Amino acid sequence: MAATMSKIGKLVLLLALAAAAPASAQSVRDEAARALKEARRLHEVRDYETALAKFLEVERLLPASRLDVLVAATLEALGRTVEAAERLERAIRRARRAQDEAQERVARRRLEELWRNVSSVRVSCSVLGATVLLDGRVLGEVPIERRIYLAPGSHRLRVRAHGHETFDRTLVLYPGDHPMVNVELVRSSSRGGARTSASPRPRRRVWTWVVLAAAGATFATAAAIGAWGKSEYDEYKSPTLTGERWDELQRSLPWKERTANALFGVGGALAAAAVVLFFTEARGGTERPRSERRVSLTPAGSGVAFSTSF
Numbered sequence: 001m002a003a004t005m006s007k008i009g010k011l012v013l014l015l016a017l018a019a020a021a022p023a024s025a026q027s028v029r030d031e032a033a034r035a036l037k038e039a040r041r042l043h044e045v046r047d048y049e050t051a052l053a054k055f056l057e058v059e060r061l062l063p064a065s066r067l068d069v070l071v072a073a074t075l076e077a078l079g080r081t082v083e084a085a086e087r088l089e090r091a092i093r094r095a096r097r098a099q100d101e102a103q104e105r106v107a108r109r110r111l112e113e114l115w116r117n118v119s120s121v122r123v124s125c126s127v128l129g130a131t132v133l134l135d136g137r138v139l140g141e142v143p144i145e146r147r148i149y150l151a152p153g154s155h156r157l158r159v160r161a162h163g164h165e166t167f168d169r170t171l172v173l174y175p176g177d178h179p180m181v182n183v184e185l186v187r188s189s190s191r192g193g194a195r196t197s198a199s200p201r202p203r204r205r206v207w208t209w210v211v212l213a214a215a216g217a218t219f220a221t222a223a224a225i226g227a228w229g230k231s232e233y234d235e236y237k238s239p240t241l242t243g244e245r246w247d248e249l250q251r252s253l254p255w256k257e258r259t260a261n262a263l264f265g266v267g268g269a270l271a272a273a274a275v276v277l278f279f280t281e282a283r284g285g286t287e288r289p290r291s292e293r294r295v296s297l298t299p300a301g302s303g304v305a306f307s308t309s310f
Contacts, residue, residue, distance in 0.1 A: 089111065
């Protein structure tokens, strides 16, 4: 009899739990709906901090909720653009898994707008399993498929693997820079270890061409004034020239001659400066990082060379 009562008690308990579960789930959904409504209201009145807390509360109550785009918009309004970009990346991944093309398009469009204000980096390495650290934070082991979003500025990249020298370098990223960094580690047995020697990408000769163009324009102006002066000089020598015109030419010809000679001198100086710039500008530092540039950090002799390609 006691055994029968025990079985009945267990059955009643199971039935009670089964009845309570839907009610409890509905309660959670109702609470999440209220929190979401409040979060939207707070966002509209620009109370972004409280709105963010409410959005995160909804995610805690309903982990399957897809609020990444809303959370990203709130983070962006708070100036936390790096976190906003990470949220949009997650939104794209989730939308792709759910085959939600509309949501994916929205997230991609918002991310493209953010790319102008943030930086990011993707890291690969010749040694699988190498540990990648950025600013002292472990990103994981190679291969790392995801893009790492960063605030513009200087960031310390370290890559280490057993049997290889640790690679250590500072990356300088500007807003809108999103390079792919390729690291090739040097084995510990290599003479000199993994010292970094830079082979920087030379600057384009911008000022060379600017100065050369200025020289060309100066020469052209000098030639035009000289031709004008030559024409007036021929007129000046004409026996039929009137006295009034002769006085006018006598005043203007010396001015044209001096001006043309001065411009020819300036043009020559500019041309000489362009020649100097042609040789000095090529080795004068490195070019600013560019979006989507591939950065390759590869062995060179006793160290590691830095090279770039597109």
